Amino acid sequence: MSSKSEEVPFGRRGTGKPTINDVARLSGVSKKTVSRVINRSPLLNDETRRRVLEVISDLGYVPNPQARALALRTNFLIGLIHDNPNAQMVLNVQQGILEALQGTDFEMIVRPVDRGSAAMLDDVRHFLERQRLYGVILLPPISENDALARLCDEVGCRYVRMGSAELDDPDHMVASNDREAVRGATAYLIEQGHRSIGLIAGPHGFRSATERRQGFEDALAEAKIKLPRSLIAEGNYTFASGLAAAEKLLDLSPRPTAIFASNDEMGAAVVHAARQRGIDVPEQLSVIGFDDTPISAHIWPPLTTVRWPIVSMARSAALKLLVSVGGAEAEADVSEPSMFLSTLVKRASVTPPKT
Amino acid sequence: MSSKSEEVPFGRRGTGKPTINDVARLSGVSKKTVSRVINRSPLLNDETRRRVLEVISDLGYVPNPQARALALRTNFLIGLIHDNPNAQMVLNVQQGILEALQGTDFEMIVRPVDRGSAAMLDDVRHFLERQRLYGVILLPPISENDALARLCDEVGCRYVRMGSAELDDPDHMVASNDREAVRGATAYLIEQGHRSIGLIAGPHGFRSATERRQGFEDALAEAKIKLPRSLIAEGNYTFASGLAAAEKLLDLSPRPTAIFASNDEMGAAVVHAARQRGIDVPEQLSVIGFDDTPISAHIWPPLTTVRWPIVSMARSAALKLLVSVGGAEAEADVSEPSMFLSTLVKRASVTPPKT
DNA sequence: TTGTAAGCGTTATCAT
DNA sequence: ATGATAACGCTTACAA
Numbered sequence: 001m002s003s004k005s006e007e008v009p010f011g012r013r014g015t016g017k018p019t020i021n022d023v024a025r026l027s028g029v030s031k032k033t034v035s036r037v038i039n040r041s042p043l044l045n046d047e048t049r050r051r052v053l054e055v056i057s058d059l060g061y062v063p064n065p066q067a068r069a070l071a072l073r074t075n076f077l078i079g080l081i082h083d084n085p086n087a088q089m090v091l092n093v094q095q096g097i098l099e100a101l102q103g104t105d106f107e108m109i110v111r112p113v114d115r116g117s118a119a120m121l122d123d124v125r126h127f128l129e130r131q132r133l134y135g136v137i138l139l140p141p142i143s144e145n146d147a148l149a150r151l152c153d154e155v156g157c158r159y160v161r162m163g164s165a166e167l168d169d170p171d172h173m174v175a176s177n178d179r180e181a182v183r184g185a186t187a188y189l190i191e192q193g194h195r196s197i198g199l200i201a202g203p204h205g206f207r208s209a210t211e212r213r214q215g216f217e218d219a220l221a222e223a224k225i226k227l228p229r230s231l232i233a234e235g236n237y238t239f240a241s242g243l244a245a246a247e248k249l250l251d252l253s254p255r256p257t258a259i260f261a262s263n264d265e266m267g268a269a270v271v272h273a274a275r276q277r278g279i280d281v282p283e284q285l286s287v288i289g290f291d292d293t294p295i296s297a298h299i300w301p302p303l304t305t306v307r308w309p310i311v312s313m314a315r316s317a318a319l320k321l322l323v324s325v326g327g328a329e330a331e332a333d334v335s336e337p338s339m340f341l342s343t344l345v346k347r348a349s350v351t352p353p354k355t
Numbered sequence: 356m357s358s359k360s361e362e363v364p365f366g367r368r369g370t371g372k373p374t375i376n377d378v379a380r381l382s383g384v385s386k387k388t389v390s391r392v393i394n395r396s397p398l399l400n401d402e403t404r405r406r407v408l409e410v411i412s413d414l415g416y417v418p419n420p421q422a423r424a425l426a427l428r429t430n431f432l433i434g435l436i437h438d439n440p441n442a443q444m445v446l447n448v449q450q451g452i453l454e455a456l457q458g459t460d461f462e463m464i465v466r467p468v469d470r471g472s473a474a475m476l477d478d479v480r481h482f483l484e485r486q487r488l489y490g491v492i493l494l495p496p497i498s499e500n501d502a503l504a505r506l507c508d509e510v511g512c513r514y515v516r517m518g519s520a521e522l523d524d525p526d527h528m529v530a531s532n533d534r535e536a537v538r539g540a541t542a543y544l545i546e547q548g549h550r551s552i553g554l555i556a557g558p559h560g561f562r563s564a565t566e567r568r569q570g571f572e573d574a575l576a577e578a579k580i581k582l583p584r585s586l587i588a589e590g591n592y593t594f595a596s597g598l599a600a601a602e603k604l605l606d607l608s609p610r611p612t613a614i615f616a617s618n619d620e621m622g623a624a625v626v627h628a629a630r631q632r633g634i635d636v637p638e639q640l641s642v643i644g645f646d647d648t649p650i651s652a653h654i655w656p657p658l659t660t661v662r663w664p665i666v667s668m669a670r671s672a673a674l675k676l677l678v679s680v681g682g683a684e685a686e687a688d689v690s691e692p693s694m695f696l697s698t699l700v701k702r703a704s705v706t707p708p709k710t
Numbered sequence: 711t712t713g714t715a716a717g718c719g720t721t722a723t724c725a726t
Numbered sequence: 727a728t729g730a731t732a733a734c735g736c737t738t739a740c741a742a
Binding site: 017062064065066067069070073075077087088090091092094095098107108109110111112126129130131132239265268269271272275276294295297298299300 | 626650
């Protein structure tokens with residue numbers, strides 16, 4: 001009986017910020033109508049909309065995200081879920097996502113997870129259920145986990161997976177053609193005259209590792225080159241593991257004249273290991289990496305590598321998530337691409353072998 | 356009159372998740388009492404608290420963050436505001452923050468800003484006002500902007516600044532002793548016998564650049580070495596700028612026998628530039644960097660550098676923000692340190708000069 | 711096309 | 727120490 005707060009002239013309470021009520025009162029319509037304007041409802045008199053928009057802009061009114069989140073049962077947040085050890089990759093992805101979110105009401109929230117942990121799925125479930133994210137982007141390698149994708153579905157959270165191959169339908173996936181890209185890179189090595197080529201593969205169980213390895217083998221098969229198993233070493237995408245793998249390969253005799261490393265970190269490690277034992281790159285050893293992260297350009301010699309369009313992929317992933325916002329119009333957009341092509345970046349770490 | 360929803364046995368509506376009402380009903384108390392339990396109110400009968408906690412755990416009840424955010428007018432989010440170009444640094448900071456947030460109800464939200472833009476302060480103000488963050492962490496170099504700190508105060512948002520020197524009171528600051536650390540690094544070069552030492556300074560207007568440069572000059576002054584201005588080049592902390600600066604220094608004749616670069620990116624660039632012109636590091640040129648980011652250990656030769664305890668600093672910064680949560684007890688905690696010491700990491704890029 | 715009333719799930723006020 | 731009731735600022739049902 002007591003409070004008729006609508007009577008208060010303006011922005012009652014200390015906060016000072018105008019609410020939907022202020023807008024409604026000042027433009028002489030109901031809250032609901034203002035809400036319709038905010039949410040771009042199509043069934044609205046143009047004149048009404050205009051008037052409300054004017055008041056909104058006069059007042060500098062901005063809808064309160066917390067209140068919307070409560071009412072809509074969904075937050076205006078895009079989550080990035082990852083267990084990727086590579087700083088540069090994670091940051092590139094963040095950059096891509098943020099570019100997509102630019103100018104929208106969405107913000108990005110980052111959630112690293114522990115792939116090893118048995119509780120990982122439960123952790124993510126709790127996270128998603130609590131935060132009610134609008135959607136999440138799954139980075140490799142965790143993005144390869146099908147159970148995780150199913151989990152997102154279950155809790156009703158939109159998701160897009162990033163990966164090295166199509167492991168989901170196009171609406172839920174942005175993929176690159178790693179296999180083909182590595183085939184091309186290896187073929188380039190063969191063209192240059194290399195016949196004894198080492199491979200530092202990615203870790204067992206990673207889709208990207210498999211794809212890249214297959215691309216490597218595709219190229220060899222095409223050229224009818226048969227290589228001993230000993231020319232394949234395995235790393236886990238870290239510099240340290242690359243160092244160990246490189247040492248194994250460089251101890252071989254005869255030594256390979258070229259090495260393809262499944263990512264730049266390990267490629268840089270090959271160069272490092274070679275220098276350490278006085279082997280000149282590229283004169284005595286050609287090296288190719290993968291990712292085109294800054295380190296590949298910064299070491300000496302600059303590393304020939306496969307450019308992985310990670311920023312564009314991440315941007316696209318985020319845009320796929322946002323497709324369903326803005327009510328009507330957004331759906332009509334040309335849909336975001338789902339396949340991205342990686343390309344070979346030729347630098348100084350490859351030359352024909354000297355015999 | 357119509358809805359007596361309290362009668363519904365359990366988790367009405369589709370969502371299925373128990374609410375505070377379910378807990379209240381099942382434990383035979385009011386919502387407010389449950390709320391008190393959740394918020395660790397001290398004035399609560401122990402027996403009541405116990406009973407409620409039991410029901411909470413039986414039900415697997417978790418308070419809805421969106422509703423709390425609306426009622427409390429503050430989100431359970433910690434923001435990271437930065438305009439730092441260095442991927443590794445940003446990611447280290449994220450790691451530190453996330454470590455601190457581990458096990459709490461808080462999540463991290465990342466907000467890059469554009470230092471150059473005139474609208475920067477307004478952007479941040481809108482961001483803070485809309486999102487109602489619990490607190491933000493300001494990374495250098497934007498953390499050096501006093502107007503930004505004042506803005507946080509104004510909109511009632513807790514903040515902690517990270518920086519290379521104390522630019523705020525301890526509650527709002529975690530700092531490192533860059534000046535002293537660089538003085539030590541330079542002294543080490545002098546000890547080794549170097550007398551002609553180049554400096555690649557950070558960009559004008561950056562506090563970290565000033566601090567590091569002063570440390571450099573402190574050491575020279577101590578050793579009574581007077582160097583020509585030409586031995587000081589300026590970069591902007593990027594690899595490319597480091598390359599340009601290195602070229603300038605290496606063109607000098609006589610050439611310096613050592614170079615201190617104000618960060619690792621530029622230090623790596625020095626090594627890169629040296630190799631490019633056939634100058635051996637460290638035999639003909641010693642190099643020291645700053646930060647101890649992975650690149651310093653990954654290039655050849657591994658770079659002697661100053662280890663900046665950035666992860667710990669970020670963790671501490673986040674903990675400072677959280678000090679005021681948990682009602683009563685947290686305040687009593689030993690307060691987080693505000694000063695962090697950087698230390699010299701000796702690797703292979705420094706030797707005595709050959710004359 | 712627009713408005714009314716009833717939530718969304720929590721906390722604050724002010725009793726008792 | 728605890729509870730009834732009114733916010734918090736927005737959206738959805740359902741009318742009109």
